Amino acid sequence: MIASRxxxxxxxxxxxxxIACALSAALRGRARAQRLVTGSAAAVMLxxxxxxxAEVVRRGVIATQMGDWAAPFGITLxxxxxxxxxxxxxxxxxxxxxxxxxxxxxxxxxxxxxxxLLAALVLGVAGAFLAGDLFNLYVWFEVMLIASFGLxxxxxxxxxxxxxxKYAVLNLVATTVFLIAVGLAYGLTGTLNLADMARRMPEVxxxxxxxxxxxxxxxxxxxxAAVFPLxxxxxxxxxxxxxxxxxxxxxxxxxxxxxxMIRAVTxxxxxxxxxxxxxxxxxxxGTMVVGAxxxxxxxxxxxxxxxxxxxxxxxxxxxxxxxTPLAIAGAVLSIVHHIIVKxxxxxxxxxIRRAGGSFSLAQxxxxxxxxxxxxxxxxxxxxxxxxxxxxxxxxxxxxxxxxGFEAGWYVLAGVALATGILxxxxxxxxxxxxxxxxxxxxxxxxALAGRERWLVLGPVAALALVTLGIGLxxxxxxxxxxxxxxxxxxxxxYIAAVLGARP
Amino acid sequence: MLDSLILRASARYVLWACVAxxxxxxxxxxxxxxxxxxxxxxxxxxxxxxxLARGPPATRRVLRLDPLAWGGIxxxxxxxxxxxxxxxxxxxxxxxxWMEGLPIGTAIPFDIGVYLVxxxxxxxxxxxxxxxDAA
Numbered sequence: 001m002i003a004s005r006x007x008x009x010x011x012x013x014x015x016x017x018x019i020a021c022a023l024s025a026a027l028r029g030r031a032r033a034q035r036l037v038t039g040s041a042a043a044v045m046l047x048x049x050x051x052x053x054a055e056v057v058r059r060g061v062i063a064t065q066m067g068d069w070a071a072p073f074g075i076t077l078x079x080x081x082x083x084x085x086x087x088x089x090x091x092x093x094x095x096x097x098x099x100x101x102x103x104x105x106x107x108x109x110x111x112x113x114x115x116x117l118l119a120a121l122v123l124g125v126a127g128a129f130l131a132g133d134l135f136n137l138y139v140w141f142e143v144m145l146i147a148s149f150g151l152x153x154x155x156x157x158x159x160x161x162x163x164x165x166k167y168a169v170l171n172l173v174a175t176t177v178f179l180i181a182v183g184l185a186y187g188l189t190g191t192l193n194l195a196d197m198a199r200r201m202p203e204v205x206x207x208x209x210x211x212x213x214x215x216x217x218x219x220x221x222x223x224x225a226a227v228f229p230l231x232x233x234x235x236x237x238x239x240x241x242x243x244x245x246x247x248x249x250x251x252x253x254x255x256x257x258x259x260x261m262i263r264a265v266t267x268x269x270x271x272x273x274x275x276x277x278x279x280x281x282x283x284x285x286g287t288m289v290v291g292a293x294x295x296x297x298x299x300x301x302x303x304x305x306x307x308x309x310x311x312x313x314x315x316x317x318x319x320x321x322x323x324t325p326l327a328i329a330g331a332v333l334s335i336v337h338h339i340i341v342k343x344x345x346x347x348x349x350x351x352i353r354r355a356g357g358s359f360s361l362a363q364x365x366x367x368x369x370x371x372x373x374x375x376x377x378x379x380x381x382x383x384x385x386x387x388x389x390x391x392x393x394x395x396x397x398x399x400x401x402x403x404g405f406e407a408g409w410y411v412l413a414g415v416a417l418a419t420g421i422l423x424x425x426x427x428x429x430x431x432x433x434x435x436x437x438x439x440x441x442x443x444x445x446x447a448l449a450g451r452e453r454w455l456v457l458g459p460v461a462a463l464a465l466v467t468l469g470i471g472l473x474x475x476x477x478x479x480x481x482x483x484x485x486x487x488x489x490x491x492x493x494y495i496a497a498v499l500g501a502r503p
Numbered sequence: 504m505l506d507s508l509i510l511r512a513s514a515r516y517v518l519w520a521c522v523a524x525x526x527x528x529x530x531x532x533x534x535x536x537x538x539x540x541x542x543x544x545x546x547x548x549x550x551x552x553x554x555l556a557r558g559p560p561a562t563r564r565v566l567r568l569d570p571l572a573w574g575g576i577x578x579x580x581x582x583x584x585x586x587x588x589x590x591x592x593x594x595x596x597x598x599x600x601w602m603e604g605l606p607i608g609t610a611i612p613f614d615i616g617v618y619l620v621x622x623x624x625x626x627x628x629x630x631x632x633x634x635x636d637a638a
Contacts, residue, residue, distance in 0.1 A: 011589055018582050025575025025623075068588070116575065 006062045009055050010077040010130060012048035013087045016041050017094070017123035024115035034115040035102070041119060042095035045126075049088040056084040057480075061487065061497035063132060071499050072196040076132030078498055081484035082332055086129040086259060089339050092466070093251045094122045096459035097244045100347055103455035106155040106242035114154060120147035121248065128256050132498055134182050135192045137260060141178065141224070145171055148253060151245045152237065163237035170233035174223035181216035188213065195498035198267045198491060214269045214276065218261060225257030227317060228286030231310045235294065238309075239302035239359070243350025246302060250309055251343030255335050258316045262331060265320055266488040280321035285415045288314030292422035299361045301349045301434070304426055305342070308385065311419055312338045318416055319400050322407045329485030330399030333477065337384070337392040337470060344381040344463035351456045352378070352434055355448050361430065365437035371448065375435050377457060380464040382431065384471065386424035392470035395478060507556075514556035518565070521549025529618050539614035543621025550626055551633075559630045570626035577619025584612040 020041030027033045056062060056079050066075040079087070098118065101107045107114050124144030131137040152164045186192055188209055189200040204210045219230070226234040234254070238246055269276070291311025295304045312334070319331025349359065355371055356364030368375045384391030397420060404413030448456055470477050487493060529542030554562040566573065588609065 007589060015582070019579065022575045022578035022582060026572045026579065027575070028569045028571045066585075066589075112571070116571070 004064075006055065006059075007064045009048065009052045010062065010064045010079055011066075013045060013052065013091070013126040013130060014077070014123065016045045016048060017119045017126060021116050021119035021123055024119060028112040028116075031111045034111065038098045038115050038118065042091065042098050045091040045122070046088075046095055049084070049091040052079055053081075053084045053088050056081055061493045063497040072191050072193040075136060076193060076195075076498055077130045078132035078195075078494065079130055080487050080494055080497075081480060082262070082488060083129045083259075085332070085336055085480070085484065086255070087126055089336060090122060090125050090129065090252060092463075093248055093339065093343050094118070096343065096347070096463060097248045100247070100350070100456060100459045101244040103452045104242055104244050104350065107244055110154045113150065117147050117150040117154070118248070121151060121252075123147075125252050125256055129259060132195065133193050134185060134197065137194075138175075138178055138182055141175060141256070141260075144253065144256065145175065148249065151249070152241050154245060155242055157240070160240045163240040167233050167237040170223060170230075174220045174230075177216055177223070178220035181213050181220060184209065184216065185213045193498065194263070194267055195495040198270075198495055199499075201268050210269075211275070214264075217264050218276075218279075221257045221261040221264065222283065223257070225254045225261060225313050225316075226310050227283050227313055228290050228310070231287070231290070234310060235303055235306040238306045239300060243346065243353065247343045247346035247350070250305065250346045251339045254309060254313055255339055258313060258331075258335060261317075262320055262328065262488065265323070266328065267491050267494060270489075270491060277321060277323070280317055281409075281412060284314050284317035284321050285412060286314075287311065287317060288415055288419040292419045292426070295426040296422060296429075300359050301352060301361060301430060302346070302359050304430065305345050305349060308345075308423060308426060309338075309342055311423060312342070312385070314419065315397065315400050315416060318404065318409075318412055321412070322403050322409055323489070324403055324407050325485040325489040326399065326406065326482070327403035327485070328488050329478075329481040330396060330401075330403050332484045332488075333392075333399055333481040334396040336477075336481070337396040337467070340463050340466050340470075341381045341385050341393060344460055344467070345378075345385065347456075347460050347463070348374070348378045348381065351448065351460065354456065356434060356439075361433035363440060364434050365439035366435075368435035373457065374448070375431075377460045377464055378435070379431070380467055382427040384467045386427050387420045388424070390471045390474075392467045392474075392477075394471065395474045399478070399481065510556040514553045518549045518553040521552070522546050525549070525618070525622075529614060539617030540621055542614075543618040544625065546618070546622045547625040547629070550622075551629055554630060554633050559633050562626075562630065566626070570623045570630060572623070574620050574623025574627060577616045577621075577623055579616070581613050581616025581620065584609050584616060 020037050024034045024037045027037065061078065061080040063071075063076055063078040065071060066077065069075070101114060101118075121144060124140050124142075124147060127140035128137055128144065131140055149164060149168055152167060153160050182192065185197060188204045188206065189197050191197050191200060201210055223230040223233075238249055241249060265276070288311050291307050291309070291314060294307035295311065298304045298307065315334045316331045316338075319327040319329075319334065321327075351374060352364070352367065353359050355374060356367055358364050380391065384393040387393040387397040397416065401413045401416055404410070404416065525542040525544075525546035528545060529539055550562055550566065553565065563569075568576075
């Protein structure tokens, strides 16, 4: 029997970065060939991910068993609307970071390692989105983690090593907690396949132990997602990485944690435990507020942006806490929007650093007069991030807050709205300091010009267009998010796709 | 680098003994404990010993290719060993016997791939710490 279309569509998002990683490692020392590998891998992955989304929209949830080992025992790859959208965005971020990295001196100095590590990171992220099995999810997290250690120290200054140690320690602790939870879940249900586990978890006699598994999983994924109170590693490390690295970290890594949280809660623990809703409530509110306040207190653009990542993660957790289909749709749209916008803001921060000579707001100014295009390209993701209509962030926030009011979670919805204002404050501060203020004495004045300008601003513009597209043409995206929310809340399609129509 | 005549003289023999042992462990792994991962580590130990005695540049000459490149080739091989099963859902491609009676199957290229990945990436990680520029 020849492999079917679904087999290929599910395997390609994992195979392409795997082969790109292998090839670019084998071609170390030949920078031109490595760039060709990364470029074509990103292009192929974008096409494959687009085809995957189309297939899932047409046919609903699709699943494949690697090597034909049947479902609860073999390795399962599954894609529903949510995970296929995540794969597509991963491919998009892969492509834009690969382009912008050409212009980054820090990355170019270490190009031999950058290409394989970037591909390995994308491999881990795409694998985590498609994994239909808890242990495989763990393995993909590890792949992602190992690659991210390498990327974080790329270029290797003292500050970067310091950041990498903090990042590594907290992430290893989270991974260990995850592994313990995997072991407990296997002991309780006798299966690691997520769909199979979803059927068996309610029948487990010891529901106290099931609650412990749920809590450990939430803690592990929460630490990866940098939610309150487990977020400390993120602002301690992200601001040291090279600009393209920071962009891909900020865009993708925490979102894999949120994805895993949403997947685990909606699929395996849908009825929830009675402690889960209040816990998620507190986590969501704390994450939003702490992130926004932290951002307001800093002067380094990248530290501000790092704290804002945390605050945005809060919105996604709000969606998960409310857990109506509409709220989950809001969380899905928030993740999609946030990956694009956040990666974009970090890419712009890199460009501002080039043009203004610093990451510190105090030491730059007058950028608007020198480079209005840079200002416009910053304004689009910044305003979208703060949730102003008609940009993508508005719709994401709108869905979450609407779901909150409908479900009677008024306080949480209020906190979400207030956080939006604080976010806007931080964005305006960057705007006023970097773009409007007169440049301080001795500020470096560098013009971005020629090929470099295109390489730096091209990806930024592409992502800004996507943000504008989602904002102005919101109908299909909102419909997609709502369908994804329905699919996540009603988990039968997922279970049936993985396990077949067995009773 | 330790400047000892005994160490320098024995380095080459220790290296090849380690590589031979690692290949044995690699192939034995099919029926008994062992295989690509542990074999790769044993092989890497041999190269690290060689690098300690004679300096990383000499070890790189023995390796011919960059260690990371060896890892990349191994990863390609391991990934490639899964492709036939993806292309044709045929049972023999999943077992350790392609042909009746011969213990040669998909697991062999996969394990050799793992061996090279472990060997390559371990050396790519260790060699820069052994004083790359010293010799």
